[in-house]
Amino acid sequence: MTETNFTYRRFEDSDRTTTDRDITKKWGEEPISIGESYACPTYVHKTPPCQGSCPSGHDIRGWLSIVRGIDTPPEGLTMQEYAFQRMVMSNPFPAVMGRVCPAPCEGGCNRNQLEDFVGINSIEQYIGDWAIEHNFSLPAPGPDTGKKVAVVGSGPAGLAAAYFLRLLGHGVTLFEEYDKLGGMMVYGIPGYRTPRDVLNAEIQRILDMGVEVKASTRVGRDISMDQLTKDYDAIFWGIGTPDGRGVPVKGAENAPNCTDAMSFLRAFNNGKLQYLAGRILVIGAGDSAMDVVAVAKRIGQLDNVKAEDLPENVILGKTEHDPALAAQRKPSDSWIIYRRPISEAPCTPHELKAVIEEGVEIHDSLSPLEVMLDENGRARALKVAPVEMVDGQMVAQEDKAYEIECSMIVAATGQTGDYTGLEELNNGRNLIDSDATYQVVAKPGQFAAGDAIRPHLLTTAIGQASVAVEGIHDYLNSKEISKRPKVDKHHFKIAEELARHNLSPEKYEQKAGTHGTFEAKFAIHNYDDRSSAEVISHEDLYLGHFEYNPINHRDEVELNATQVLSNFEERFKVLSDEKAQKEADRCMSCGMCFECDNCVIFCPQDAIFRVSKDEHAIGRYVATDYAKCVGCHICQDVCPTGYINMGLGAY
Ligand SMILES: Cc1cc2nc3c(=O)[nH]c(=O)nc-3n(C[C@H](O)[C@H](O)[C@H](O)COP(=O)(O)OP(=O)(O)OC[C@H]3O[C@@H](n4cnc5c(N)ncnc54)[C@H](O)[C@@H]3O)c2cc1C
Ligand code: SF4
Numbered sequence: 001m002t003e004t005n006f007t008y009r010r011f012e013d014s015d016r017t018t019t020d021r022d023i024t025k026k027w028g029e030e031p032i033s034i035g036e037s038y039a040c041p042t043y044v045h046k047t048p049p050c051q052g053s054c055p056s057g058h059d060i061r062g063w064l065s066i067v068r069g070i071d072t073p074p075e076g077l078t079m080q081e082y083a084f085q086r087m088v089m090s091n092p093f094p095a096v097m098g099r100v101c102p103a104p105c106e107g108g109c110n111r112n113q114l115e116d117f118v119g120i121n122s123i124e125q126y127i128g129d130w131a132i133e134h135n136f137s138l139p140a141p142g143p144d145t146g147k148k149v150a151v152v153g154s155g156p157a158g159l160a161a162a163y164f165l166r167l168l169g170h171g172v173t174l175f176e177e178y179d180k181l182g183g184m185m186v187y188g189i190p191g192y193r194t195p196r197d198v199l200n201a202e203i204q205r206i207l208d209m210g211v212e213v214k215a216s217t218r219v220g221r222d223i224s225m226d227q228l229t230k231d232y233d234a235i236f237w238g239i240g241t242p243d244g245r246g247v248p249v250k251g252a253e254n255a256p257n258c259t260d261a262m263s264f265l266r267a268f269n270n271g272k273l274q275y276l277a278g279r280i281l282v283i284g285a286g287d288s289a290m291d292v293v294a295v296a297k298r299i300g301q302l303d304n305v306k307a308e309d310l311p312e313n314v315i316l317g318k319t320e321h322d323p324a325l326a327a328q329r330k331p332s333d334s335w336i337i338y339r340r341p342i343s344e345a346p347c348t349p350h351e352l353k354a355v356i357e358e359g360v361e362i363h364d365s366l367s368p369l370e371v372m373l374d375e376n377g378r379a380r381a382l383k384v385a386p387v388e389m390v391d392g393q394m395v396a397q398e399d400k401a402y403e404i405e406c407s408m409i410v411a412a413t414g415q416t417g418d419y420t421g422l423e424e425l426n427n428g429r430n431l432i433d434s435d436a437t438y439q440v441v442a443k444p445g446q447f448a449a450g451d452a453i454r455p456h457l458l459t460t461a462i463g464q465a466s467v468a469v470e471g472i473h474d475y476l477n478s479k480e481i482s483k484r485p486k487v488d489k490h491h492f493k494i495a496e497e498l499a500r501h502n503l504s505p506e507k508y509e510q511k512a513g514t515h516g517t518f519e520a521k522f523a524i525h526n527y528d529d530r531s532s533a534e535v536i537s538h539e540d541l542y543l544g545h546f547e548y549n550p551i552n553h554r555d556e557v558e559l560n561a562t563q564v565l566s567n568f569e570e571r572f573k574v575l576s577d578e579k580a581q582k583e584a585d586r587c588m589s590c591g592m593c594f595e596c597d598n599c600v601i602f603c604p605q606d607a608i609f610r611v612s613k614d615e616h617a618i619g620r621y622v623a624t625d626y627a628k629c630v631g632c633h634i635c636q637d638v639c640p641t642g643y644i645n646m647g648l649g650a651y
């Protein structure tokens with residue numbers, strides 16, 4: 001390609017066929033296949049799969065490039081504060097996420113194609129903890145818009161909505177039924193997984209942005225839905241699914257010692273439940289089940305518990321345990337009863353492994369048939385039958401049924417919403433129906449997110465809240481609610497990056513002869529932002545560039561059956577500064593230049609050059625001299641990150 005006065009047109013997928021390059025380059029393969037095309041390099045930004053898999057839409061590649069030192073902080077900011085600022089664009093809870101998010105981002109990471117994923121979650125914890133330790137604030141609220149939004153529910157969905165609304169300058173009143181804020185982060189997930197000082201620090205940062213809080217106030221009981229619609233310009237519903245489902249077995253209906261995971265965990269997290277009175281059977285094998293058995297192992301059991309102090313009386317709110325008796329705890333006998341083989345358990349594998357090490361007994365392929373009651377109406381045993389596969393169906397072998405003695409049965413078989421006083425929101429399945437922008441169906445100005453829509457994860461509730469707030473913003477500005485992009489994430493924006501370096505393109509002025517030039521300064525040249533439409537696959541990278549480099553795990557407290565009793569220490573230890581940077585350095589920067597110089601070194605025409613230091617920004621490290629480029633596509637072949645595509649000038 002020697003012509004310089006070509007006409008620019010967008011790079012299209014079909015342009016790929018103008019090269020003869022095999023795009024999948026694995027270890028040990030020759031990276032370059034001989035060929036020539038009529039296309040020159042263009043720089044194409046795509047979404048990395050880690051970000052594509054993160055329900056909050058974190059700019060993971062962006063904050064990893066800060067931690068590893070490619071993206072340097074502006075003057076006056078530390079690396080950690082700069083990374084924190086990038087993280088909280090998407091999610092204001094990095095320290096909580098860094099501990100309890102099951103990290104679907106890591107499952108999606110392209111580095112799994114080499115040796116192992118990048119430890120994204122542990123770096124999130126590192127930055128989150130650093131931010132708390134150094135008292136970092138969230139960004140300042142936007143200029144006051146004069147609009148008021150009611151946020152109902154203070155779980156991750158409600159708190160994130162409050163945060164994103166304040167960023168846009170809207171007034172927020174947060175209504176919460178309980179006295180403590182945090183939803184399942186405080187009443188569901190035990191404190192040794194989300195330490196309360198960490199959680200409270202991240203919540204306080206949001207409140208410090210100027211959020212009015214009405215705790216111990218249930219909407220639908222203490223204030224009506226009608227009143228909210230009169231008093232506020234919009235409503236956000238983040239009311240979750242607070243109730244557990246009861247033990248789904250005949251005989252359990254009136255037995256006081258048959259309960260559900262939510263009631264059990266709430267009593268523990270309130271500090272009221274301090275010990276058990278004998279064997280506990282937990283039905284189910286999801287994450288809530290793992291939390292119940294892990295708590296049971298920690299609080300242990302006492303012998304000869306008085307009738308009035310039995311754990312069910314605490315769970316039913318009739319009494320509270322005396323914490324002084326905790327000193328007499330003995331190891332508890334905690335069992336998981338699961339209908340399927342445990343290999344099919346829906347819980348995080350890591351949690352299952354931990355509870356087994358802590359001494360929990362797993363009894364799988366067992367179907368609960370009936371709760372056997374004693375003369376006082378308490379459950380004394382669970383009748384179960386082994387399950388066998390017959391013609392592809394799971395069939396309980398009732399002729400082989402037997403009883404398992406117990407002192408408590410906990411169902412961890414799902415949660416449901418409480419719509420008392422809010423009946424008009426209930427879609428009939430104790431959830432709220434909303435559209436793709438999270439606007440409640442047939443209720444303009446009302447939005448909903450989190451478990452109330454579909455029970456999932458903390459990060460999901462936060463990601464949905466962020467989208468819902470954009471809808472609320474449009475609604476409050478009397479605009480049509482914007483359509484969502486195909487890849488709906490918090491993308492890196494090169495225009496903002498250039499502005500940060502005072503490199504924004506000049507204002508466009510219509511002049512003769514401005515077409516077909518790369519010298520004019522009114523455009524971002526040879527850059528194509530496809531991040532809202534495409535996730536970059538490992539097949540588009542040159543993996544041969546990367547050497548074997550094992551993951552740097554954070555240290556973990558592993559407890560055995562003896563050590564677990566009364567041990568409420570948290571499991572994950574934060575990474576050191578050095579390890580965090582080493583781990584971030586494993587990121588392959590999928591879909592974005594990471595300044596490796598391969599293209600500059602390997603271009604036989606010397607057509608690719610580094611831009612001058614004063615023109616440098618992330619995504620703007622190299623440029624092409626199109627007078628020299630012959631379209632050999634070597635730069636594309638040796639680009640490890642898939643950022644170079646042969647597209648420019650093809651016709
Ligand atoms: C035991 C357990 C363990 C879990 N572990 C994990 C984990 O490790 N990692 C993970 O990512 N996810 C985990 N989850 C899932 C996660 O907790 C939820 O997906 C998340 O909390 C949902 O957030 P939310 O804000 O939608 O609802 P919630 O967190 O349930 O918050 C809803 C809030 O609304 C309040 N509320 C309800 N109705 C009203 C009303 N009418 N008026 C005022 N306030 C009201 C409730 O009191 C509550 O505070 C776990 C869930 C459970 C139950
Ligand atoms: S919130 Fe979860 S999925 Fe998103 S980056 Fe953090 S660990 Fe990964």
Ligand code: SF4
Binds near residue numbers: 051060064120587
């Ligand atoms: S290598 Fe980096 S950019 Fe690529 S998917 Fe993994 S964490 Fe994301």
